[in-house]
Amino acid sequence: MFFVCAFFSVVAVFGIVVYLLVASIPAIREIGFFDFVFRSLWNPKHYEEFGKPASETFGVFPMLLSSLVVTFGAVLVGGFLGICTAVFLVYYCPRKCKGLFHQMINLLSGIPSVVYGFFGLVVIIPALETLFRVPVGNGVLAAILVLSLMILPTVASLTKNSLDAVPKEYYEGALALGNSKAQAIFNVCIPAAKTGIFSALILGVGRAVGETMAVQMVVGGSTGSNFPTGFFVPVATLTTHIVTEMGYSSGLWKDALIATGFLLLVFILLLNVLLTFVQRGRPIKSKRRSVEGAKTGTVRYFRIGGAQEVLKYGCIAMAMLVVFALGAMVVFVLAKGIPNLTPHFLFSAGSASDLTLLSMLVTTLMIVALTLLIALPLGIGAAIYLNEYAKKGGKLGKVVRLFFDTLAGIPSIVFGLFGMIFFVSIFGGRYSILAGSFTMVLIVLPTVERSVEESLRAVPDSVREGSLALGASKVRTIFRVVLPSALGGIATSIVLSIGRIVGESAALIFTAGAVGEMPSGYLSQGMTFAVAMYKLTSTGLPGDMEKAYATAVVLLFIVVVLNFAVSLIERKMKRKALGEK
Numbered sequence: 001m002f003f004v005c006a007f008f009s010v011v012a013v014f015g016i017v018v019y020l021l022v023a024s025i026p027a028i029r030e031i032g033f034f035d036f037v038f039r040s041l042w043n044p045k046h047y048e049e050f051g052k053p054a055s056e057t058f059g060v061f062p063m064l065l066s067s068l069v070v071t072f073g074a075v076l077v078g079g080f081l082g083i084c085t086a087v088f089l090v091y092y093c094p095r096k097c098k099g100l101f102h103q104m105i106n107l108l109s110g111i112p113s114v115v116y117g118f119f120g121l122v123v124i125i126p127a128l129e130t131l132f133r134v135p136v137g138n139g140v141l142a143a144i145l146v147l148s149l150m151i152l153p154t155v156a157s158l159t160k161n162s163l164d165a166v167p168k169e170y171y172e173g174a175l176a177l178g179n180s181k182a183q184a185i186f187n188v189c190i191p192a193a194k195t196g197i198f199s200a201l202i203l204g205v206g207r208a209v210g211e212t213m214a215v216q217m218v219v220g221g222s223t224g225s226n227f228p229t230g231f232f233v234p235v236a237t238l239t240t241h242i243v244t245e246m247g248y249s250s251g252l253w254k255d256a257l258i259a260t261g262f263l264l265l266v267f268i269l270l271l272n273v274l275l276t277f278v279q280r281g282r283p284i285k286s287k288r289r290s291v292e293g294a295k296t297g298t299v300r301y302f303r304i305g306g307a308q309e310v311l312k313y314g315c316i317a318m319a320m321l322v323v324f325a326l327g328a329m330v331v332f333v334l335a336k337g338i339p340n341l342t343p344h345f346l347f348s349a350g351s352a353s354d355l356t357l358l359s360m361l362v363t364t365l366m367i368v369a370l371t372l373l374i375a376l377p378l379g380i381g382a383a384i385y386l387n388e389y390a391k392k393g394g395k396l397g398k399v400v401r402l403f404f405d406t407l408a409g410i411p412s413i414v415f416g417l418f419g420m421i422f423f424v425s426i427f428g429g430r431y432s433i434l435a436g437s438f439t440m441v442l443i444v445l446p447t448v449e450r451s452v453e454e455s456l457r458a459v460p461d462s463v464r465e466g467s468l469a470l471g472a473s474k475v476r477t478i479f480r481v482v483l484p485s486a487l488g489g490i491a492t493s494i495v496l497s498i499g500r501i502v503g504e505s506a507a508l509i510f511t512a513g514a515v516g517e518m519p520s521g522y523l524s525q526g527m528t529f530a531v532a533m534y535k536l537t538s539t540g541l542p543g544d545m546e547k548a549y550a551t552a553v554v555l556l557f558i559v560v561v562l563n564f565a566v567s568l569i570e571r572k573m574k575r576k577a578l579g580e581k
Contacts, residue, residue: 089317
């Protein structure tokens with residue numbers, strides 16, 4: 001049973017790849033692969049109404065190029081900010097403030113993407129219009145800035161872990177040889193952590209290229225044929241193109257959109273392969289210098305130490321900028337949203353034309369309950385197999401972990417396409433909360449498996465050996481001794497999964513739908529908080545923007561509560577571990 005749970009990740013990844021490939025074949029065959037990828041015109045109406053060849057009307061090259069430009073810009077800005085933030089947190093942040101600063105980074109990582117997009121829509125775009133004196137601030141630059149904020153926590157957290165893993169002897173040895181603190185950090189510690197930093201940037205690329213809803217809200221809503229020739233040119237990326245047109249497409253048009261999703265999936269899979277090779281990098285070898293070279297280069301070496309001091313203050317400044325950005329986002333949303341939390345919005349049942357919080361809450365709770373009911377046993381079973389039964393360093397365990405990592409890196413828009421093709425078709429071809437829940441199982445499963453496996457790994461082997469020595473079987477030991485010791489990790493996985501479900505929007509639009517009425521059951525459509533917020537910002541109807549502000553406040557409140565719960569659980573686990581020692 002544990003092996004079946006672990007092997008489910010392999011089945012899921014192959015299922016997603018195969019189903020999207022099969023659904024993409026009709027479009028690729030009709031259009032032609034090279035025409036589809038490298039043609040610069042996307043105009044399905046020319047094909048449907050005027051009978052022009054498909055090879056001339058379905059080209060995704062402008063969208064592909066826009067995705068690459070936006071992703072590269074976001075990684076350049078967000079990666080730089082993330083690395084600087086991590087350096088400040090590890091080496092320069094006062095000890096009393098480290099915990100608070102770390103919580104702020106965790107809060108940034110937990111904020112739903114639709115809230116970032118909303119902040120970009122109501123704050124960043126008007127600021128760009130004022131600063132650059134342009135009539136419309138939507139476009140490439142706005143998307144880069146929003147994505148930079150989104151990938152910053154990922155890069156910062158992973159870079160911090162890599163810097164923490166650098167042996168202290170490197171830092172102390174550099175200081176003992178006469179280096180300043182800044183020289184030791186930027187000439188020794190950061191180069192020693194370069195493999196982890198590069199892995200963080202690759203994960204940032206994966207997050208940026210797969211983001212949908214936040215980019216859709218700020219990128220400009222182009223038809224897909226515009227090239228990114230300027231900062232304020234409205235463009236469409238691969239993901240925004242899919243979510244914009246999928247709702248009213250059919251026939252070859254719909255197949256071409258699915259093929260676009262498959263193209264995105266292939267790109268993400270290639271990134272995961274690259275990440276795997278990077279993480280297998282060789283250990284860093286120290287560069288030895290001759291005594292003569294050391295003697296002659298000493299004076300010159302100390303003369304160039306000013307650059308490291310500049311970098312030091314640059315890191316501090318960038319970290320303060322991140323704190324300011326987070327504070328501005330939270331304060332703005334609270335100031336605009338709290339006055340709009342009216343009793344009618346909070347407690348009335350609502351309807352399709354009058355969205356209220358109660359129907360969103362019921363839909364969200366239904367999806368959370370069913371998703372956890374399925375994902376928890378699968379994730380816990382997979383973690384038990386990988387930690388308790390799989391051979392350490394064995395090929396089978398490595399393969400299963402690779403597929404879990406691949407599943408974790410797939411963009412939510414791709415999960416949405418797969419859920420629409422597979423689950424929606426199974427349940428009668430209609431969007432439903434049931435289809436949305438099954439899709440969310442695939443999304444949160446890697447989170448559950450990782451959290452539980454880390455907790456199982458932290459349980460001392462002496463606990464297992466003591467139970468086995470008293471005559472208990474291995475299965476009994478796992479259920480009566482090991483799992484109770486890992487309850488903190490299971491609780492953490494539950495909290496993180498709830499946060500992911502609450503913040504998800506792209507996958508649920510294609511599976512659970514976007515109907516604001518009170519759901520009557522799992523086969524009815526529904527609208528979660530994040531989906532409702534996206535819909536409210538795009539209608540343009542009177543009063544909807546005020547409701548969007550109020551929904552953003554609710555989402556921020558949920559994120560803060562969940563982050564506090566995770567911190568509390570982790571703190572108790574550390575105290576328990578110290579008590580056992």
